[in-house]
Amino acid sequence: MRKLLLLTSFLTLTACSTVTDVFTKPSPSFLSAAEGEKQIQEAEACCADGNILDKDMISVTSALEEKYFIDANNARAFNFPTGKSFFKVFQLPLNIAYLQVEMSATIINTVFQPRVDFYNKDRKLVSTLKPSAFRYRASYIGDGYLSAKLAINNAGAAPGHEFAYMVIYTTDEAKADTTSIINPEIRRQEALQLQKTALPNVQVKHSAIGEVEISFRFRQKEDDVTNDIISYFDQPLFGGEGKSNREENVILANGKAISTSSQSIGSTAVVSLDGKGNEIVNSSSNNAPSLQNTSLNSSAPAGSMLKETEDLYNKLIRDSVRNGDLSRAMSLVGEAQRAGSASAQQTFIDAVQSMKK
Numbered sequence: 206m207r208k209l210l211l212l213t214s215f216l217t218l219t220a221c222s223t224v225t226d227v228f229t230k231p232s233p234s235f236l237s238a239a240e241g242e243k244q245i246q247e248a249e250a251c252c253a254d255g256n257i258l259d260k261d262m263i264s265v266t267s268a269l270e271e272k273y274f275i276d277a278n279n280a281r282a283f284n285f286p287t288g289k290s291f292f293k294v295f296q297l298p299l300n301i302a303y304l305q306v307e308m309s310a311t312i313i314n315t316v317f318q319p320r321v322d323f324y325n326k327d328r329k330l331v332s333t334l335k336p337s338a339f340r341y342r343a344s345y346i347g348d349g350y351l352s353a354k355l356a357i358n359n360a361g362a363a364p365g366h367e368f369a370y371m372v373i374y375t376t377d378e379a380k381a382d383t384t385s386i387i388n389p390e391i392r393r394q395e396a397l398q399l400q401k402t403a404l405p406n407v408q409v410k411h412s413a414i415g416e417v418e419i420s421f422r423f424r425q426k427e428d429d430v431t432n433d434i435i436s437y438f439d440q441p442l443f444g445g446e447g448k449s450n451r452e453e454n455v456i457l458a459n460g461k462a463i464s465t466s467s468q469s470i471g472s473t474a475v476v477s478l479d480g481k482g483n484e485i486v487n488s489s490s491n492n493a494p495s496l497q498n499t500s501l502n503s504s505a506p507a508g509s510m511l512k513e514t515e516d517l518y519n520k521l522i523r524d525s526v527r528n529g530d531l532s533r534a535m536s537l538v539g540e541a542q543r544a545g546s547a548s549a550q551q552t553f554i555d556a557v558q559s560m561k562k
Contacts, residue, residue, distance in 0.1 A: 233276040233414035234313035238380070241276070241315065241412035245289055248282035257283050258328050258370055262294045265304075269421045275317055275373070276414035287320065288377030291414065295371040297357065299326065304357040305422040308373070309350035310339065310415055312386060317415020318351055318379040324370040331366055336379040341386060348386055348409070350418075373417065383408040510545040518544075519552040526556035 233241065252259065261281060273279070273293055280291040297304065310317045321334035339351040359367045388404040395401065510518075518541040525534035534553055541549035 232311060232313055232416040233274050234311050234315050234317065234412070234416050236315065236412070236414065238315050238410040238412045241414040242380070244277040245282060245291060245413035248277050248289075248291070250284045250289060251281045252283055256328075257281075257292065257372065258294060258324065262296045262370070264296045265298060265421050268423055270418070271420075272311075272416055272418045274414075274416055283374070285374060285376070288375075288380070290374040290376065292372055292374035293417075295373075295419075297359065297368055297371055299359050299367055299369060301423065302358060302360040303423070304359070305354065305420075306357060306371070307352065307354045307420045307422075308339070309342070309352040309418045311350060311418065312341075312348040312384065312409055313416075315410050315412035315415065316351055316384055317413075317417060318375055318382065318384070318411045319353075319373050319417060320376050320379065321353075322372045322374075323368040324372070325365050325367050326369040327365065328370065329365070332368065336376060336382075341384055343387055348389070351384060373419075375411070375413065380411050380413055382411050384411065385409075510541070510547075514544070515541070515546050515548060518546055518549055522549060522552050523556045526553065526560060531557075 251257070275291045275293060277291070280293055282289060282291050285292075308319060308321070310319060318336045318339055319334075320336050322330055323332040323334075325331050334353060334355065339353045341349060342352045343349045357368050359369075362368070385406040386409055388407055391401055391404055393399075518537060522534050522537050522541070525531070525537060534556070538549045538553045
């Protein structure tokens with residue numbers, strides 16, 4: 206039964222485009238811990254000078270959700286103080302107010318328990334997410350994950366404390382441990398609505414290799430007040446189906462500015478705006494975050510609207526938010542702005558915020 210569950214996990218969780226890919230590119234977590242250890246022992250360690258941030262970095266310039274294989278074929282190896290390990294490096298944007306990072310290591314026959322180090326733009330270690338921070342999370346399909354979630358606010362970080370680079374690897378101590386998961390037979394009984402029997406949990410060995418799914422999600426502000434209106438900012442109210450209304454620059458640790466425009470709904474980098482509509486930018490002199498007054502960009506036509514008409518739209522917007530119909534409220538905002546309203550958007554924001562109080 207466990208093999209059947211593992212096969213289901215394999216077919217579902219492996220991001221492959223063809224049947225051939227499924228059987229030629231299996232997850233490293235299908236291999237035994239012994240096979241993983243053999244890979245890391247035979248791998249040539251890179252970076253004799255200690256600089257692991259020199260190349261092969263994955264730049265995070267917009268919302269991203271990807272599965273990464275961490276093994277001899279897909280990652281470099283390095284002799285960390287905590288033991289030799291394969292690793293991946295991510296370059297994070299500096300001018301963000303809120304970046305949610307969620308990491309999930311897939312449990313199959315084994316699991317890769319990560320340790321995550323964060324370096325500032327001067328490439329100095331500033332923080333570490335220890336392996337113990339990754340907790341077991343069951344899944345309806347497959348055997349579950351070891352997951353951790355964190356929020357990064359580089360725009361508000363003190364100089365030298367920004368998280369500019371993220372390095373994922375594992376440790377000798379983590380590899381010596383195991384993760385206790387729900388017995389697959391109990392899950393089978395639950396699925397068939399049978400009477401559950403008392404069975405011990407299954408111990409899954411940790412490995413030097415594995416599969417880690419990582420998602421980066423941009424948010425406008427670190428509190429929950431504006432999370433409900435992110436989808437509004439990203440919706441194509443003013444034309445351009447499936448496109449965002451704004452264009453942003455994401456500034457990476459190397460100072461390079463990446464333009465991100467027309468992101469899909471829910472993923473545009475609106476994080477460069479604070480809660481008051483100010484744009485967060487980086488000073489060219491010291492990269493310290495500063496505030497610059499801006500207004501939201503849109504392709505809404507300029508025009509005027511009678512006060513009575515504007516008042517009516519605003520009342521309908523407030524009523525819709527109060528009744529929990531955010532979709533109707535957002536549609537009204539778009540309609541009002543196309544007709545020349547100057548206050549519909551702010552009315553919507555104020556109405557949402559008032560509901561949070």
